[in-house]
Amino acid sequence: MTDDLALLRRFEPVVRFTEGEHFFPMSAESYVAACDLLGAGPGIAPAVIVPAGELTLDRLADTRPIPGEERYLRFVPRPMDGMELARWSRSSDRPHFRAPGRLARVGLFARLIDAGFTASLLVRGRVPGGTAAAAVRRYEAIRAQDPTVVYHGRVIRADGWIVLQYLYVYCMNDWRSSFFGANDHEADLEQAFVVLEQPEDPSRAAIPRWIGCAAHDYSGDDLRRRWDDPTLTFEGEHPVIFAGAGSHASYFEQGEYVTPVPLPAMRPVHRGLDGLRRFWRDVLRQDDPGDLAAKVEAALSIPFIDYARGDGLAVGPGGDVPWTPTVVDDKTAWIDGFRGLWGLDTRDRFAGERAPAGPKYTRSGTARQSWNDPLGFLGLDKLPPPGRTPDVLHDRIEALEAEQAATHAAADAMAVQIRRAAAALPHRNAVMVQASGPTAGELELQIVEDELARLRALSATLSDEQEAARAALAKSADGDLGPPRAHLRHSHRPQPPEEQRYGRIVEFWSAISAGVLLIVLVGSLWLDLLSLWAAPLVAIGGYLAIEAAFRRRLIDLWLRVTLALALVGAIIIGIAYLPVFLIAAVAGIALLAIVDNVRELRA
Amino acid sequence: MSDLPPTPIATTIDPARGRHVGRWPFGILVVAVLRLIDAFTLAAIGLGMRGVPGGGLPVIGDDLVLARSVDLLVAILTVAGVFGLLSFKRWGWVLTMVLVGVELAADLVLVATGQPDHLGLALLVVTAFYLNGSTIRAMAVASVEPGPPAQP
Numbered sequence: 001m002t003d004d005l006a007l008l009r010r011f012e013p014v015v016r017f018t019e020g021e022h023f024f025p026m027s028a029e030s031y032v033a034a035c036d037l038l039g040a041g042p043g044i045a046p047a048v049i050v051p052a053g054e055l056t057l058d059r060l061a062d063t064r065p066i067p068g069e070e071r072y073l074r075f076v077p078r079p080m081d082g083m084e085l086a087r088w089s090r091s092s093d094r095p096h097f098r099a100p101g102r103l104a105r106v107g108l109f110a111r112l113i114d115a116g117f118t119a120s121l122l123v124r125g126r127v128p129g130g131t132a133a134a135a136v137r138r139y140e141a142i143r144a145q146d147p148t149v150v151y152h153g154r155v156i157r158a159d160g161w162i163v164l165q166y167l168y169v170y171c172m173n174d175w176r177s178s179f180f181g182a183n184d185h186e187a188d189l190e191q192a193f194v195v196l197e198q199p200e201d202p203s204r205a206a207i208p209r210w211i212g213c214a215a216h217d218y219s220g221d222d223l224r225r226r227w228d229d230p231t232l233t234f235e236g237e238h239p240v241i242f243a244g245a246g247s248h249a250s251y252f253e254q255g256e257y258v259t260p261v262p263l264p265a266m267r268p269v270h271r272g273l274d275g276l277r278r279f280w281r282d283v284l285r286q287d288d289p290g291d292l293a294a295k296v297e298a299a300l301s302i303p304f305i306d307y308a309r310g311d312g313l314a315v316g317p318g319g320d321v322p323w324t325p326t327v328v329d330d331k332t333a334w335i336d337g338f339r340g341l342w343g344l345d346t347r348d349r350f351a352g353e354r355a356p357a358g359p360k361y362t363r364s365g366t367a368r369q370s371w372n373d374p375l376g377f378l379g380l381d382k383l384p385p386p387g388r389t390p391d392v393l394h395d396r397i398e399a400l401e402a403e404q405a406a407t408h409a410a411a412d413a414m415a416v417q418i419r420r421a422a423a424a425l426p427h428r429n430a431v432m433v434q435a436s437g438p439t440a441g442e443l444e445l446q447i448v449e450d451e452l453a454r455l456r457a458l459s460a461t462l463s464d465e466q467e468a469a470r471a472a473l474a475k476s477a478d479g480d481l482g483p484p485r486a487h488l489r490h491s492h493r494p495q496p497p498e499e500q501r502y503g504r505i506v507e508f509w510s511a512i513s514a515g516v517l518l519i520v521l522v523g524s525l526w527l528d529l530l531s532l533w534a535a536p537l538v539a540i541g542g543y544l545a546i547e548a549a550f551r552r553r554l555i556d557l558w559l560r561v562t563l564a565l566a567l568v569g570a571i572i573i574g575i576a577y578l579p580v581f582l583i584a585a586v587a588g589i590a591l592l593a594i595v596d597n598v599r600e601l602r603a
Numbered sequence: 604m605s606d607l608p609p610t611p612i613a614t615t616i617d618p619a620r621g622r623h624v625g626r627w628p629f630g631i632l633v634v635a636v637l638r639l640i641d642a643f644t645l646a647a648i649g650l651g652m653r654g655v656p657g658g659g660l661p662v663i664g665d666d667l668v669l670a671r672s673v674d675l676l677v678a679i680l681t682v683a684g685v686f687g688l689l690s691f692k693r694w695g696w697v698l699t700m701v702l703v704g705v706e707l708a709a710d711l712v713l714v715a716t717g718q719p720d721h722l723g724l725a726l727l728v729v730t731a732f733y734l735n736g737s738t739i740r741a742m743a744v745a746s747v748e749p750g751p752p753a754q755p
Contacts, residue, residue: 284732285736285737286732286735286736286737287735287736287737287740288737555697555701558700558701558704559697559700559701559704559735561704561708562700562701562703562704562707562731563731563732563735565704565707565708565711565731566703566707566727566728566731566732566735568711569707569710569711569724569725569727569728570728570732572711572714572719572724573721573724573725573728576719576721577721
């Protein structure tokens with residue numbers, strides 16, 4: 001346990017928060033002590049089982065729901081009402097946060113969808129208004145008693161790796177209420193991992209190799225960065241991670257992250273848009289429009305920004321506040337014993353507004369991979385520690401050599417067999433074969449020939465694999481680990497600062513444009529100013545022109561409109577003259593065939 | 604097909620002046636001729652000459668003076684666009700594309716009102732796609748890149 005604590009402390013990450021953040025990692029004990037434990041279920045009205053102040057971690061671990069009942073914690077017993085909320089919002093001692101231009105960074109449809117998303121909260125299960133503000137008050141009271149900022153650390157040793165798992169317990173995620181994000185929920189459990197290589201010689205110190213963080217919509221390889229990744233920041237031996245404001249999602253780089261929440265209906269459209277892109281680029285020989293599917297998906301996603309600016313409180317070595325660690329393991333009772341939710345259960349069917357379950361379990365009570373199998377969670381199951389890679393490659397090469405030798409031997413034996421079989425077959429000419437078909441012997445010979453060809457192809461593949469393994473072995477022996485970011489499939493980088501700067505007029509227009517568009521549309525129809533097809537055309541056209549003018553892209557817009565009109569014109573002509581085009585095409589093919597055949601005759 | 608290198612063009616970039624010199628691609632010449640014919644037709648309609656085939660741009664309302672003024676303006680801009688295009692200036696390419704877009708919109712209005720001019724529409728469609736082709740676009744962009752200073 002002492003060794004574990006020393007390891008955890010040696011590599012504990014520094015977490016930098018955004019100015020305006022309300023909540024910081026706290027001890028599970030303090031959090032649970034401030035919560036009510038409730039039970040509810042189908043036909044069972046929510047009721048307090050253990051009131052706040054009486055609940056302890058041990059009591060939580062011992063709680064057993066009755067059949068059909070679900071248990072959950074509740075941090076905020078009574079959200080602030082409208083008056084209290086207004087007074088709290090105006091109070092000058094609140095942390096300052098300004099986030100201009102969220103909507104200016106995305107297009108019209110995203111703004112409309114954003115409005116729809118906001119409206120959907122009225123009918124979905126959600127954290128009641130005033131909860132986040134009340135949670136801030138409660139958290140401030142707890143922090144006045146216990147100002148420590150806490151992580152719960154766990155050490156796992158497996159397959160030559162040592163995984164240091166850092167769990168951060170927050171009492172509230174107020175991303176939506178305080179930072180224009182996607183959701184709010186009580187309780188927020190975040191985690192970071194530092195992965196060390198355990199040398200085979202126990203007297204040698206462990207070597208840090210990877211850092212991993214749980215992040216929105218990413219999994220496996222994309223969750224980790226190599227220790228020598230140039231985008232990482234360090235404070236001595238301590239990696240620095242940047243927590244999203246309110247969401248507390250962890251990022252490796254400081255900045256603002258556009259986190260689009262894609263609509264599920266977009267997925268089938270992908271293939272069609274890829275086909276359209278190929279047609280435009282390869283058949284029409286026009287400029288490559290880029291990844292259309294990604295662009296359309298981005299335009300039709302709900303645009304949320306996670307602000308991981310790192311300009312607020314820094315917790316950890318070299319920061320404003322030190323960590324207070326608590327070591328946990330598989331036997332820690334509160335982690336193992338309580339399967340309920342760690343905050344208010346809103347019954348939101350999209351789950352975004354439901355509190356999470358504990359570190360070990362998912363909301364449905366099944367094992368959580370990040371606890372159960374952290375190496376697999378980070379995509380490290382397939383990688384040996386670098387010090388053990390040569391042994392693994394040696395074994396692989398030996399196995400490949402053995403397999404190739406066996407394949408060779410089998411192929412040689414088969415070749416002898418084929419020659420003997422072929423020599424024994426009676427000779428038949430083509431006319432006889434055509435008349436009566438192949439004999440059983442000929443068919444058998446063909447099957448064996450196919451098998452021989454397969455064995456020879458396999459032998460060539462095994463040879464290639466050996467070559468690749470030997471090359472990897474040579475690199476490994478030289479200590480060459482390859483490019484540090486080669487494992488990444490999706491590299492989530494912060495938005496460049498130049499894309500975040502917009503004038504006040506653009507920001508104002510972005511804020512009102514979706515509403516204005518809808519009013520113009522409805523108004524022109526209501527007052528009978530435009531017909532049903534003309535109204536949306538004029539409204540959207542006007543919107544696009546104003547938007548492009550604000551962004552100084554009017555010419556670009558018109559060039560795109562020109563191409564769209566050309567495409568429409570091409571379709572109209574294609575339809576109007578389809579028979580003529582077909583006749584011309586057939587005549588062209590016929591002419592080509594005649595010319596080609598006559599040229600052959602002359603040759 | 605897309606892996607093939609772009610069709611060679613009989614032009615070079617003058618390193619001293621940073622713009623194209625030499626012969627124009629054949630397609631550009633064809634486009635220039637078509638655009639000039641279009642400009643002269645519009646100018647003739649704008650000046651009220653009789654016996655000119657086709658009509659001018661459809662303008663909302665029945666204001667003859669406004670209609671003729673717009674036709675004349677578009678004709679002048681078209682000639683300017685052709686001049687810029689043949690000088691390998693980016694603004695020439697942009698102006699020509701913008702005007703092609705305006706005329707495409709006008710032709711589509713004619714289609715919608717039941718008076719289609721299919722030949723004119725087809726020529727505009729081909730012109731738009733040709734000018735937007737990667738080779739011609741690259742030339743238009745290259746024409747604004749400044750060249751290195753001239754050697755003494």
